[in-house]
Amino acid sequence: MKNSLRKQIIVSVLVSQLLLAIGLTLAIVLYSRAQLRSDFNIMLEGRVNTVLAVIHDAEDVSKTLVVEPKRLNIPARDLVEVWDENGSLIWRSPNWNGAPAAVVAGNASTFELDREHGPYRGVVVHKATIFDEEDNPANPLRKVTIVYAASTRELDRRILKIGTLATGASLLLLCLAGLFASYGVSKGLSPMQELAKAAADVSIRNWSFNPPQEARTKRELSPLVDALEVTIASLQRAFDRERESTADAAHELKTAVAILKSSLQLLIYQPRSIDDYQKGLAHALEDCDRLEALVCGTLSVARAQRWAEEGKSDDIQCIDVVNSCEQSVADLHALAQSRSVELRCLANNADECVVRASPADLQTVWVNLLQNAIQHSPPGSTVSLRVSASHPDNALIAVEDAGTGIPAEHLPHVFERFHRGDPSRSRATGGFGLGLSICRAIVEAYDGRIEIKTTDGAGTRVFVSLPTLTKVSS
Amino acid sequence: MRVLVVEDEKRLAQNVADGLRQGAGYAVDVALNGESGLFMAESNEYDLVVLDLMLPKLAGPVLLERYRQSGHETPVLILTARDDKRSIINLLNGGADDYLSKPFDLGELLARAKALVRRGKGKPQPVFAVGDLEINWADRTVKRAGKPVELVPMEYRVLEYLASRSRAVVSKTELLEHLYDYNWEKFGNVIEVYISGLRKKIDSNSGTKLIHTLRGHGYALRVEANAETNR
Numbered sequence: 001m002k003n004s005l006r007k008q009i010i011v012s013v014l015v016s017q018l019l020l021a022i023g024l025t026l027a028i029v030l031y032s033r034a035q036l037r038s039d040f041n042i043m044l045e046g047r048v049n050t051v052l053a054v055i056h057d058a059e060d061v062s063k064t065l066v067v068e069p070k071r072l073n074i075p076a077r078d079l080v081e082v083w084d085e086n087g088s089l090i091w092r093s094p095n096w097n098g099a100p101a102a103v104v105a106g107n108a109s110t111f112e113l114d115r116e117h118g119p120y121r122g123v124v125v126h127k128a129t130i131f132d133e134e135d136n137p138a139n140p141l142r143k144v145t146i147v148y149a150a151s152t153r154e155l156d157r158r159i160l161k162i163g164t165l166a167t168g169a170s171l172l173l174l175c176l177a178g179l180f181a182s183y184g185v186s187k188g189l190s191p192m193q194e195l196a197k198a199a200a201d202v203s204i205r206n207w208s209f210n211p212p213q214e215a216r217t218k219r220e221l222s223p224l225v226d227a228l229e230v231t232i233a234s235l236q237r238a239f240d241r242e243r244e245s246t247a248d249a250a251h252e253l254k255t256a257v258a259i260l261k262s263s264l265q266l267l268i269y270q271p272r273s274i275d276d277y278q279k280g281l282a283h284a285l286e287d288c289d290r291l292e293a294l295v296c297g298t299l300s301v302a303r304a305q306r307w308a309e310e311g312k313s314d315d316i317q318c319i320d321v322v323n324s325c326e327q328s329v330a331d332l333h334a335l336a337q338s339r340s341v342e343l344r345c346l347a348n349n350a351d352e353c354v355v356r357a358s359p360a361d362l363q364t365v366w367v368n369l370l371q372n373a374i375q376h377s378p379p380g381s382t383v384s385l386r387v388s389a390s391h392p393d394n395a396l397i398a399v400e401d402a403g404t405g406i407p408a409e410h411l412p413h414v415f416e417r418f419h420r421g422d423p424s425r426s427r428a429t430g431g432f433g434l435g436l437s438i439c440r441a442i443v444e445a446y447d448g449r450i451e452i453k454t455t456d457g458a459g460t461r462v463f464v465s466l467p468t469l470t471k472v473s474s
Numbered sequence: 475m476r477v478l479v480v481e482d483e484k485r486l487a488q489n490v491a492d493g494l495r496q497g498a499g500y501a502v503d504v505a506l507n508g509e510s511g512l513f514m515a516e517s518n519e520y521d522l523v524v525l526d527l528m529l530p531k532l533a534g535p536v537l538l539e540r541y542r543q544s545g546h547e548t549p550v551l552i553l554t555a556r557d558d559k560r561s562i563i564n565l566l567n568g569g570a571d572d573y574l575s576k577p578f579d580l581g582e583l584l585a586r587a588k589a590l591v592r593r594g595k596g597k598p599q600p601v602f603a604v605g606d607l608e609i610n611w612a613d614r615t616v617k618r619a620g621k622p623v624e625l626v627p628m629e630y631r632v633l634e635y636l637a638s639r640s641r642a643v644v645s646k647t648e649l650l651e652h653l654y655d656y657n658w659e660k661f662g663n664v665i666e667v668y669i670s671g672l673r674k675k676i677d678s679n680s681g682t683k684l685i686h687t688l689r690g691h692g693y694a695l696r697v698e699a700n701a702e703t704n705r
Binding site: 187247250251254255258259261262263265266269277283286287290326 | 475483484488490492493496497528555556575576577578579580581583
C-alpha cells in the first residue's frame with residue numbers, strides 16, 4: 001500500500017496540536033491548582049484570625065486563656081487546636097482528637113491530614129493576642145499557637161473541574177483543527193494531483209502537456225512544472241527526430257529495393273539476347289551495391305552513435321592525425337583528379353597531434369569530408385585539409401572547398417541522417433545524405449566536435465576538433 | 475500513348491520508363507525533378523503522368539496541385555515510398571488517380587498504367603472493337619474478323635491511339651505528339667508510312683474500310699456507311 005502524503009501531513013499536524021493541547025491543559029491545571037491553594041491558605045489564615053478573635057483571658061488569677069466556642073463562627077467540620085506559649089492546650093474543636101505531635105512541635109507551617117471525610121489541609125500559626133494593657137499590664141502580648149485544618153475536598157473538586165473543562169475544550173479544538181487541517185491539506189495538495197494527472201495524460205500519441213494553472217503559481221510546484229515541460233518537449237523532439245529518421249531510412253531502403261526489383265523485373269519481362277541479360281545483370285548488381293552501401297551507411301551511423309552513448313569502441317590506438325589525414329588525401333587523389341580538383345594537405349604546428357581512436361574511424365571521417373568537398377567543388381578549384389594544434393590539448397582539422405556553399409536553410413540539418421542539400425545532385429553522385437551524420441557520430445564518440453561554416457557561393461569549411469594526448473603520455 | 479515519368483532517382487526513372495516502353499509500348503519522357511516535371515507536363519500532351527512524391531525543387535503533391543489547377547485532366551499515378559494512409563487519402567482527394575507503394579511490382583505498374591490510360595480515354599473495356607476489328611489493350615494484340623493481325627510496334631501504337639480517340643478525326647500533329655517522346659525528331663511523313671502499313675494489314679483483305687484519311691485534317695478509325703465519299 002502506498003503512503004499517503006496527505007495522511008502523513010494531517011497526522012503530523014494533529015500530533016503537534018495534541019502535544020500543544022496537552023501542554024496547555026497541564027499549564028492551566030497546574031496554574032489553577034497553585035492559585036486555588038494559595039486562596040485556600042488565605043482562607044485558612046482568615047479563619048485563624050477568627051479563632052484568634054475569640055481568645056481571651058479568663059477571669060481567674062492565673063489568667064489562663066480560654067476560647068469561647070459559642071462565639072466562634074467557623075464551618076463545623078474544620079479542626080482547630082489552640083495552644084498557649086507554655087505548650088498547654090487551650091482549646092480543641094470537639095471533632096478532633098489532636099494534631100500529630102510532630103505538627104505542633106515542629107516548625108512546619110502547613111500539613112496534610114487524611115480523615116474519613118477526605119483529605120484535610122492545615123496551617124500552624126504562631127500569633128500574639130493583644131490584650132488590654134490596663135487589665136494585664138505585665139504582659140499585654142500573649143503568644144498562642146493555632147493549628148487549623150480544613151477539608152480540601154472542595155478544592156480538589158474545583159481543580160478537577162477546571163482540568164476537565166480545559167481537557168474538553170482542548171479536545172474540541174483539536175477536532176476542529178483536525179478537520180481544518182484535513183480540508184486545508186487536501187486543497188493544498190490538489191494542484192499536485194492535477195499536475196500528476198496532466199503528466200499522466202502525456203503519451204507518444206498526445207504530447208500536449210497542460211499543467212493546472214494553480215500548480216504554476218505555487219512556489220514548490222512551479223519548478224516541477226518547468227522541469228516536466230522541458231523534459232516532455234525534449235522527449236517529443238527526440239521522438240519526432242527518431243521517427244523522421246526511421247521514416248527516412250525506410251524511404252531510402254524502399255527506393256533502393258524498388259530500383260533493384262524493377263531492374264530485375266524489366267530484365268525478365270521479355271526474352272532478351274545474352275548480351276542484354278549480361279548488361280541487365282550488371283545494372284542489377286550496381287543497384288545491389290547501392291543498396292549495400294545504404295545499409296552499411298545506416299549501420300555505421302547507428303554503431304558510432306551507440307559508441308558515443310556507451311563510450312566504447314574496439315581497435316583504439318594512438319594515431320598521428322597528420323599521418324591519418326595524409327593517407328586519406330592520398331586515397332582520394334584519383335577521385336580528385338577525375339574531377340579536376342586539386343587536393344592539398346597542410347599541417348601547421350601539428351607535430352604533437354596524437355589522438356586515441358580507431359584508425360578506420362578517423363579515415364572514415366576524413367574520406368567522407370573530402371569526398372563531400374570534392375563533389376561540391378567546381379573543376380579547377382582546390383580542396384584543402386588543414387591540421388593544426390589549436391589548443392595545447394586539441395587538434396583542429398579543417399576541410400575547405402571553393403564550392404557553391406550550403407544554403408542557410410539547410411545548414412541546421414546537414415548533420416541529420418538522410419538530409420540532402422540538393423537531392424538531385426547528391427543522388428547523381430550516389431550519396432544518401434549519411435556522410436556527415438557518420439562523421440558527427442564518430443567525432444562525438446571520441447569526445448570531439450564538428451562544425452560547419454559556409455559562405456553562400458564562396459565555399460564551405462568543416463571543422464573537426466579532437467582531444468589530443470598530452471606529450472607525456474604519448 | 476505518351477507518358478511522363480517524374481522521378482528523381484535516376485535508375486528507378488529509367489527502369490520505369492523502359493518498362494512502360496517495352497511492356498506497354500508507350501512513348502516515355504523522364505523528368506528528374508519537380509520543376510522540370512511540371513514544365514514538361516504543362517507543355518506537352520500526355521496520356522499519363524507517373525509521379526514520385528519526394529522530388530527536389532518541387533514536391534510531388536505541389537506539382538500535382540498546380541497541374542490540376544491549370545486544368546489538365548491527364549490521369550496521374552503516384553509512386554510513394556511512404557505509405558501512410560492520410561497522405562494517400564489527401565493525394566487521391568487532391569487529384570491523383572491511383573498510387574503504388576515502393577517497392578512495386580513492374581507488372582502491376584504496367585497494368586495500372588494501361589488501365590489509367592484506358593479510363594482516361596473513356597474506354598473501360600479491355601478490348602476495343604471497331605466493326606469486326608478487335609484491339610486488346612492488355613496484351614496489345616489485334617484481330618480482324620477473328621484472325622490475328624501482326625503489327626510492328628509503331629503500327630500498333632498508331633492504331634491504339636486512333637482507337638482511343640473514338641472515331642474522331644486525329645490530326646497528324648496530334649499523333650506525333652502522343653506517339654513520340656521528347657527526344658525524337660518529329661517528321662509528319664513517318665505517320666503516313668505507318669498508316670499505309672496499317673491499311674495494308676487491316677483493310678486490304680476486307681470489304682469494309684476502317685481507316686479513313688480526311689485530307690488536310692487527319693485520320694479516323696471508324697465504320698462509315700458510305701466509305702467511298704471520304705476516300
